[in-house]
Amino acid sequence: MSFLSARYGENQAMRLAVALGIGGCGAGAALVLSLPAPFLTGPAIAVTLAGLAGVAMEVPARVRDAAFVVLGVSMGTAVTPDVLVAARTWPLSFVMLFAALVAILWASRSMMARWWGADRRTAVLSAAPGHLSYVLGLADANGLDIRMIAIVQSIRVLLLTLAVPPLVILMESDLAAVAPPRAAMAPGWLAATLAAAATAGLFLKRVRLPAAYLLGGMAVSTGTHLGGIVGGHVPQALVIPAYVLLGTLIGTRFSGVSPGELRAAATAGLALTGMAVTIALIFAFGAASLTGLPLDQTLIAFAPGGVETMSAMALLMHADPTFVAAHHVSRLFFLTFLIPLSLGRNDSAG
Numbered sequence: 001m002s003f004l005s006a007r008y009g010e011n012q013a014m015r016l017a018v019a020l021g022i023g024g025c026g027a028g029a030a031l032v033l034s035l036p037a038p039f040l041t042g043p044a045i046a047v048t049l050a051g052l053a054g055v056a057m058e059v060p061a062r063v064r065d066a067a068f069v070v071l072g073v074s075m076g077t078a079v080t081p082d083v084l085v086a087a088r089t090w091p092l093s094f095v096m097l098f099a100a101l102v103a104i105l106w107a108s109r110s111m112m113a114r115w116w117g118a119d120r121r122t123a124v125l126s127a128a129p130g131h132l133s134y135v136l137g138l139a140d141a142n143g144l145d146i147r148m149i150a151i152v153q154s155i156r157v158l159l160l161t162l163a164v165p166p167l168v169i170l171m172e173s174d175l176a177a178v179a180p181p182r183a184a185m186a187p188g189w190l191a192a193t194l195a196a197a198a199t200a201g202l203f204l205k206r207v208r209l210p211a212a213y214l215l216g217g218m219a220v221s222t223g224t225h226l227g228g229i230v231g232g233h234v235p236q237a238l239v240i241p242a243y244v245l246l247g248t249l250i251g252t253r254f255s256g257v258s259p260g261e262l263r264a265a266a267t268a269g270l271a272l273t274g275m276a277v278t279i280a281l282i283f284a285f286g287a288a289s290l291t292g293l294p295l296d297q298t299l300i301a302f303a304p305g306g307v308e309t310m311s312a313m314a315l316l317m318h319a320d321p322t323f324v325a326a327h328h329v330s331r332l333f334f335l336t337f338l339i340p341l342s343l344g345r346n347d348s349a350g
Contacts, residue, residue, distance in 0.1 A: 043244050047251025072133075097330060104127070105339075160305035276304050
């Protein structure tokens with residue numbers, strides 16, 4: 001352990017190379033094992049274990065910010081004119097979704113604060129029903145307990161990815177063929193979008209906005225896609241390394257964590273995910289009853305999982321992908337404003 005620390009402790013580039021090497025191996029292993037979100041969970045698990053073993057690793061801020069730019073642009077590509085038009089036809093369902101998010105955030109935050117003694121801001125970010133990259137960016141920018149937050153949020157993504165398909169199958173949904181791959185952005189537009197996103201992120205960082213590069217990427221990409229200026233999605237050749245970097249970043253935050261801390265965070269993650277799923281189910285049933293929409297479709301749309309995962313699941317489970325994508329994009333939009341407001345209220349309350 002001391003040998004590893006001495007060997008890599010003074011060389012940031014070496015510590016990054018070691019972290020990315022271990023993270024890449026973790027991603028490959030998770031992919032082979034068919035784990036959910038392998039490019040995120042695999043590196044997080046592998047780098048965490050290496051950190052607990054005493055390996056010195058680091059993800060410099062500039063590398064982290066580059067990954068956040070790519071992830072932010074990728075998130076923004078989901079907000080297309082078709083999604084915006086479709087959103088106008090389901091107003092009651094969106095109201096129910098917003099109410100579900102408020103209920104999940106309030107109930108889960110209270111549980112984290114009372115049962116696990118988390119400080120109020122850590123409780124808010126641990127309880128957030130989605131927007132993983134944004135949540136971790138806020139946690140990192142505000143110096144909060146990212147270990148607890150990352151474990152709780154990772155468990156949420158893992159459990160929802162595993163739990164939603166069986167629930168939908170129980171509702172007798174017919175499986176459908178996988179849709180054709182989404183078109184990638186043209187190389188020239190992609191380069192211009194990434195450059196504009198990095199510039200926007202730099203500006204937002206200078207005005208001290210948390211998760212500046214992630215928000216900058218989202219803002220630029222959303223604007224260009226809504227305006228019809230740019231079409232398509234960020235190529236997987238860029239998105240996958242960004243997720244591996246994010247998973248690696250999560251793992252490097254676990255150095256020095258005790259087994260007791262891991263057990264507490266894992267238990268909290270299970271409890272919060274169970275509560276979030278229960279509340280989402282209640283509101284999904286309500287939305288289906290009031291609107292006449294298929295229950296399996298509203299369940300996938302209300303499940304607080306990852307946007308990419310739930311959208312792909314909609315295609316696999318023969319649900320309306322536009323409906324599901326519109327609701328999950330709206331969930332991220334709501335949370336983008338709801339989470340900082342909740343953090344602000346906690347600060348003023350404290």
